[in-house]
Amino acid sequence: MSREATGTDVRPIHVSLVAIPDAVVSTLSGVFDVMNAFSVFPPPGPARSQPFEVQIVGLEAGPLPLASRVPITVQRSIGEIETTEIIIVPSILLAADGWQKGRYPQLVAWIRSMHDKGALLCSACSGIFLLAETGLFDGADATVHFGYADTFAKTFPKVRIHPERVLVVSGDRENLVTSGASMTWHDLVLYLIARHAGAAAAQAIARSFALQWHQDGLAPYIVFEGRRDHGDTAVRSAQDWIAAHFSVANPLEEMIRHSGLTERTFKRRFTSALGISPLSYVQRLRIEEAKRRLERTDMSVDEISWQVGYEEPAFFRRLFKRVTGLAPAAYRRRFSIPDFARSSQRSR
Known part of the structure; x- marks a missing residue:
């Protein structure tokens, strides 16, 4: 039940925003700012406490250069976090040879452990590459940036990928959430706000930041290019x-x-x-x-x-x-x- 429905002030939901060297700074900082915006742009109605406690987490606390070489500060190491309610992996920039598995075994193990304790797993755009290493998305539906769809399908063939979809919510308890290309992190964040703080709060935040739901899907953005590597x-x-x-x-x-x-x-x-x-x-x-x-x-x-x-x-x-x-x-x-x-x- 959302906070809007309960009408009470309760402990904020802990959100772990995962930072790795492959992460894209715009998505990470955008998610961080919007989910922390309730004190700056409070929704209408009775005063409510901040619904989320968002922290940037990683393997180690301290400065971390991201994919664009812009440094951010990891606020807490995963070793310090025993429980968290939402994990978000932001967009990542793939190298020319694609995603190399096995580079973050501690992080993958921690994500699995938090999920076992009830954490909601979310990815923005290409962040699904890291989450898919947990195996928790095998047999489930998900989405990814359409530019990475072929690479993802080859790397994680057990995941049912839908690059034309903006947001996919799957899992037995709707605890696996993925968003598609680039700026669909807006849809992800608004969905999480609506799910945990209520529709009115999501609408207010959307107005404040001029965010838009991508209600027409991602098909209009996809450029068709027929395969040329088939050998016939x-x-x-x-x-x-x-x-x-x-x-x-x-x-x-x-x-x-x-x-x-x-x-x-x-x-x-x-x-x-x-x-x-x-x-x-x-x-x-x-x-x-x-x-x-x-x-x-x-x-x-x-x-x-x-x-x-x-x-x-x-x-x-x-x-x-x-x-x-x-x-x-x-x-x-x-x-x-x-x-x-x-x-x-x-x-x-």
Whole structure:
């Protein structure tokens, strides 16, 4: 039950915000500031005590340079903490060779121990890489930054990953919480505030910081790029060709003809290599081009529909929303450069 529901002042919930050298300072400091903001931006209604006690924790107390080389101060070592109610691992920056397991055995063991005592485990963006080492997410649903989704799936194949989702709450007691790409830490923090301090408190904090829930999901942000490392030269040749000719009439028939394979063989090999049917692949290429034109031009939706290969604007609109989660006009409002920014560019 939330504090809003009880209407009483109780001991604040202890939150351990984990700092490791791979962590991104913006996420860590953002989570810290927002969850500690109740004394600065108190929600409406009767005065309440601070609902959270947020501390930056790590292997050792003291200064710690993060991924960007900006130092922060670890306030408490994990050896000093016998119990905590919420653990949050902020975004981490992966090296070029991905996530290397086994670098933080003490931290992983401590997270497991705290979870056994009832701690809620949370990750922002790529923080799930560290939490997944505990094995507690095996067989569970989670999300991660879509740019790291393939790497995560290869590193932790037992975790069901959903990079298009903003927030995933799983576990038998809803005690595993993950947020997706980058700034979805806003959604994570607002969720935790709503869960433990009430909806009114979450709304008040959202207004104070101008935070927004990503209610449309992350599909609008994901750029489609078909795999190129599958090793099938005929399929790769078809990909190269359709990349420059996606707007042609009857694209599937043209791809098959260009490949020199039979229709049945081409469809089988294409789907096996890319995990997506040839027709769906063409549709995704067309939608990506439409997204670029919506972002960068003032062309009408009907004109863009025709230019990317669809003669029926109504069909294009339905397909666009199915793929991105937004209607074309809504997508343009979300992602096109604002007028004030364009004015600044023109003045320079």
